[in-house]
Amino acid sequence: MNCRASFHRLVTLLLLAGSLGLAPAAWAGRSCEARKPSAQSVERGLALAQKTLAALNASGDKVVLLARAGQDLSKYGLRYSHLGLAYQLPDGQGGMTWRVLHKLNGCGTPDSAIYRQGLGEFFLDDPWRYEAAWLAPTPEVQAQLLQLLQDTPRALRLHHKPYSIVSYAWGRKYQQSNQWAIETLAAAVAPGITSREKAQAWLQFKGYEPTTLKVGPLTRLGGRMTAANVAFDDHPNDKRFSDRIETVTADSVFDWLPRAQLSPPGTAPTRIGL
Numbered sequence: 005m006n007c008r009a010s011f012h013r014l015v016t017l018l019l020l021a022g023s024l025g026l027a028p029a030a031w032a033g034r035s036c037e038a039r040k041p042s043a044q045s046v047e048r049g050l051a052l053a054q055k056t057l058a059a060l061n062a063s064g065d066k067v068v069l070l071a072r073a074g075q076d077l078s079k080y081g082l083r084y085s086h087l088g089l090a091y092q093l094p095d096g097q098g099g100m101t102w103r104v105l106h107k108l109n110g111c112g113t114p115d116s117a118i119y120r121q122g123l124g125e126f127f128l129d130d131p132w133r134y135e136a137a138w139l140a141p142t143p144e145v146q147a148q149l150l151q152l153l154q155d156t157p158r159a160l161r162l163h164h165k166p167y168s169i170v171s172y173a174w175g176r177k178y179q180q181s182n183q184w185a186i187e188t189l190a191a192a193v194a195p196g197i198t199s200r201e202k203a204q205a206w207l208q209f210k211g212y213e214p215t216t217l218k219v220g221p222l223t224r225l226g227g228r229m230t231a232a233n234v235a236f237d238d239h240p241n242d243k244r245f246s247d248r249i250e251t252v253t254a255d256s257v258f259d260w261l262p263r264a265q266l267s268p269p270g271t272a273p274t275r276i277g278l
Contacts, residue, residue: 048134048278053123056136056276060090060102063274067091067146067153069185069261070104071254071273072126073133080217084137084254087182088126089189091153105153107181109167114232116167116179118160135277139258141266145193152192162187162200168235170251173214176200177238182252186212193266210264215253 060068068091071084088106095101104126109116127136141149152158164179171178179187179200187203190210197203219236236244243250261267 045130046128049128049131050124052134052136052276052278053127055278056127056138057102057123059274059276060092060138061100063140065092065140065146067149068138068140069189069254069257070126070136070138071258072129072131073135074129074131076132077253080215082215082253082255083135084258085132087185087254087257089149089153089185090123090126090138091150093154105159107163107179107184109169109181109233112232114167114235115165116163116181117165118163118184133277135275137254137258137273137275139261139267139271139273141189141261142268145189145266148192149189152188158191159188161198162191162203164200167233168238169233170217170219170236170249172238172240173250173252174204174208175238176204178235180252182254182257186252186257189266210260210266212260212264213256214250215256217249217251218247219249 056070067089069087070090071087073083074085077083077085086106088104090102090104092100092102102123103120104123105118105120106126107116108119127134140146163184164176166178167180168178169180171180171183173183186207187200190203190206191197194202194206197206236249239249258273262269262271
């Protein structure tokens with residue numbers, strides 16, 4: 005590839021990132037290690053963004069639940085660590101682009117915030133594996149989500165700042181990223197939902213089943229003592245002391261959506277990798 009072609013390709017990739025260079029020190033579904041990104045990792049992250057953009061544009065969908073593999077969770081039988089709500093909107097130049105609304109944990113803190121990012125930023129988070137996956141809801145659910153995602157007050161209504169990466173799926177003391185995503189999905193589909201309590205009741209009614217992680221006492225103790233974003237004290241004692249940590253995962257959401265008829269029955273996630 006000549007220098008001119010390389011330059012134009014880099015410009016195209018950077019445009020996918022939205023406000024590249026302004027990304028906060030905030031993470032979800034990955035470690036909090038302070039590592040300067042290498043040129044190769046930046047190029048691979050942007051290449052995955054470009055490949056995902058092309059596939060999303062070709063899909064005809066307007067809203068999808070988009071996952072990335074930020075951490076290696078294979079010992080728990082999980083493929084993806086972090087979920088966001090991705091949606092298509094006009095780019096202001098006569099075309100269309102995609103944005104991702106998702107929740108990120110402030111690195112080294114027990115707090116979180118909601119961010120609206122481009123695909124480039126979404127995949128420039130030092131992933132464990134350069135792979136994306138998404139599942140599209142039914143057209144009706146997509147329309148409901150699109151309306152909510154463009155209404156900032158509604159999109160932020162169920163955000164709860166205190167964060168634990170393993171927050172109890174049916175608790176309200178903390179809220180992790182995937183938990184915010186499906187609670188917000190509930191609020192989009194059932195407009196009468198104005199609280200986390202109501203959102204969780206609706207999710208239970210629709211048959212959502214969280215992932216049960218087998219986390220022993222030494223792991224629990226070590227995690228709580230060494231990381232501000234890990235807490236287990238919101239889990240019921242009978243579950244916690246029998247090493248059953250029930251939390252919301254991207255994989256469990258992908259399994260649940262078709263079962264709840266929020267995605268077409270039998271639909272499997274679309275996977276994109278490098």
